[in-house]
Amino acid sequence: MNASNPALPDSIPPSILTSADLLVTKTAFLAGMVAPETAACLSNLLMNSDARFSRIIDGYHTEPEALKDAFNSANKQSTLEKVPELRRRIVAVLAHHFHLLQTQAFPDAKGAVARLIIHQHLAQLGLHPHLWSLTRGLARRHEEYQALAPTHRSQVREPTDRVQTSGKSPLSFMKLMLEVCLGEVDYMTAALNRQQLREAVIHVLKTNTRLTEAGIRAGTAPAFFALLIQGTLPRSEFEAFTGLQPQAASDQLNRLINVGIAVNSSSNLQTVQVGLPLWFAKDIFPDFSLAKSEFKPG
Known part of the structure; x- marks a missing residue:
């Protein structure tokens, strides 16, 4: 793993970097289609829908207070600023999401917190996540997401204090996440045609x-x-x-x-x-x- 960012793989396949580049292009095009007032309306609609979609993904409702407390704790761990290239920053965001699901024990809010953090990071990268819903996309493909996402419960502590994970591939997970992101951007672009x-x-x-x-x-x-x-x-x-x-x-x-x-x-x-x-x-x-x-x- 990358020494400056433990969640980021040392070698990133060109196909993943190409998808990250495409996400930059497509989100910029989508943002150019929407007036600020209309964008604010869409953002509000999508934000209000996220809780419903989160219940599909997680199978339970996350209380706002639990979400806030866990978010404040988990968000301190991001090392996004250490990655210089935009497309690699996108990959780092997805890798950090995988890392949070793998390592953070937030029993009442882990999945929702990880998605809230990725939304914040995508916004910081100028990818306009308020105009498309990652949570909606993951709800549509929640079975695949759950199959590829690491689970904190699957970790076991060995005598050496080394944590063994379930062996799920972060690259497969990131590929799915990019597919979901691009699919949701395409959906909103078509809807706003x-x-x-x-x-x-x-x-x-x-x-x-x-x-x-x-x-x-x-x-x-x-x-x-x-x-x-x-x-x-x-x-x-x-x-x-x-x-x-x-x-x-x-x-x-x-x-x-x-x-x-x-x-x-x-x-x-x-x-x-x-x-x-x-x-x-x-x-x-x-x-x-x-x-x-x-x-x-x-």
Whole structure:
């Protein structure tokens, strides 16, 4: 193992380094697709979903206090800053995740803490993990993740005080983790494709009963799509996008605000921002939540 970072293998296969490079490129492209206000909405949705996905991975719920205490303890051990090259830093993050699962005895929070730390490190590396969900991806492949992840319980203490692990390969684990990361970035990139998103918005505004019962017209779809893409718009510009007479356009915007898919700006009363409540996000982003068949504890 690498002397400057005990969790990092001495030899990293070119395929893993290539995947790490690809993750840098793909996350940068994804971030360029999303306005800051829309990104904030997506981040909030994904963060709120993480607890649900964690239960699938771990098979139990992690209490916030246990998560906080264990996180503060484990996060002191990272040696990420000692790795100079970005793609190797990504590999070091994944290796550190493996190392935490292997060595840390946090019975109430170990898996969740390790995932929280990897999220923090991916953010430090500029990989925009708030726009895609590693936890969601691991929940989809939780059986593979559990098969490759080391477990603290499998370690035994020998008379020499040398710890014997279960022999699981960190390279196989890192390969899976990179596949999951790339898969989730690809999922969000496809979901935010302009043409697909436009069609989804038009369909939802025509068919969603909550919207139709609120008196929202399907014809407001182009205006809402513009708001979704730009994140924020002057009220007058949004109303002009609807193509309606001023009073009718203002009424439609107020109805969108009432159901939560548009929000009054707190800093400028003349502008509106996009809103993405979960019930609406599930409609415009296919498979945003895992299918029922995938919600099986590991």
